[in-house]
Amino acid sequence: MKPIFHNSKLVYVFFSITLFVGCIEKSEQLIDEKSPNNQTTKQSEKPKKPLSAEFKGYWYAGEAELTSYTLEQARYGELRDGKAVLIYVTEPFLPEKQVKANGQNPENISVLKLNATKKFLTGIYPYSIMNSTFYPVYDNQHALKTSLSVQEWCGHVYSQINNREQFEFTSHSYFEGEADQHFNMDKAILENEIWTKARIDPTDLPTGELEVIPALEFIRLGHKELKAYHAMGSISEKDGITTYILTYPDLERTLTINFTTAFPYSIESWTEEFKSGFGPNAKLLTTKATKLKRMKTAYWGQNSNQDLFLRDSLGL
Numbered sequence: 001m002k003p004i005f006h007n008s009k010l011v012y013v014f015f016s017i018t019l020f021v022g023c024i025e026k027s028e029q030l031i032d033e034k035s036p037n038n039q040t041t042k043q044s045e046k047p048k049k050p051l052s053a054e055f056k057g058y059w060y061a062g063e064a065e066l067t068s069y070t071l072e073q074a075r076y077g078e079l080r081d082g083k084a085v086l087i088y089v090t091e092p093f094l095p096e097k098q099v100k101a102n103g104q105n106p107e108n109i110s111v112l113k114l115n116a117t118k119k120f121l122t123g124i125y126p127y128s129i130m131n132s133t134f135y136p137v138y139d140n141q142h143a144l145k146t147s148l149s150v151q152e153w154c155g156h157v158y159s160q161i162n163n164r165e166q167f168e169f170t171s172h173s174y175f176e177g178e179a180d181q182h183f184n185m186d187k188a189i190l191e192n193e194i195w196t197k198a199r200i201d202p203t204d205l206p207t208g209e210l211e212v213i214p215a216l217e218f219i220r221l222g223h224k225e226l227k228a229y230h231a232m233g234s235i236s237e238k239d240g241i242t243t244y245i246l247t248y249p250d251l252e253r254t255l256t257i258n259f260t261t262a263f264p265y266s267i268e269s270w271t272e273e274f275k276s277g278f279g280p281n282a283k284l285l286t287t288k289a290t291k292l293k294r295m296k297t298a299y300w301g302q303n304s305n306q307d308l309f310l311r312d313s314l315g316l
Helices: 053-059 191-198 218-220
Strands: 064-075 078-094 107-124 125-136 145-152 155-164 167-172 182-187 208-213 229-238 241-248 253-260 267-276 283-297
Touching: 064 107, 064 253, 064 267, 078 125, 078 283, 107 191, 125 182, 125 191, 125 218, 145 218, 145 241, 167 267, 191 241, 191 267, 208 241
Parallel strands: none
Antiparallel strands: 064 078, 064 283, 078 107, 107 125, 125 145, 145 155, 155 167, 167 182, 208 229, 229 241, 241 253, 253 267, 267 283
């Protein structure tokens, strides 16, 4: 693919709708790559990578990509059946306030956002998990922000990493010893950002010996220390599917992501092998997610009762 640069005229269409309930989002339209006002955060040291016409046509069409997956989730030493959904969409992001922009702003950074959700049962009570990652489409710095929320009948937890001069970590939990945390840490590869980086330029995925901050979900559910761990990254391709593997020897954990080798690098499945449970009864189990259905749509406007049938299109 050859990058295509568009002219210096800024073309930007954005609508912001506020409702009492629901999640309303609008994908950012084409932005000027050369504009001096569209700079990345001060920490960036790499130049912006040009966006291909193919990328712009797919991700700036005013729609999100929604993919549902059948889920086998390891929790408390057993596998649980559930569903997962990956929601990818582009939107403008304010780097200082660390939030989605409600309108045109010279400081806006275009990001590919991933909202990843899981729902499964542990016996009588349900789990609901959501990860959000905001990654610059120019693939020239770490994710600007990533967050996690987990809800279940024992309580709920929330964690967040903000990308400023350092990574700023904030967490709230009902567990003793994890109640309220806030500290800064040196920057390193974020496992959470790999899921968006793979959709932009999989050839740039980190390989070899690495220092990686594991997914916030794994850290919280496993009650692990948030820090960079030694990891090994590898990538391979077979029969039109690219496989990215990230292994953490000290955590006895391996993440495998399978996506299409051809653009738009759609994620078809993933596995996560780790010890599930606590203490001597912990078992090495494998969480598995396999694509169920996929669609592109402006879901933020499909929030009435008459739109409920669309969930059938995702097998939910």
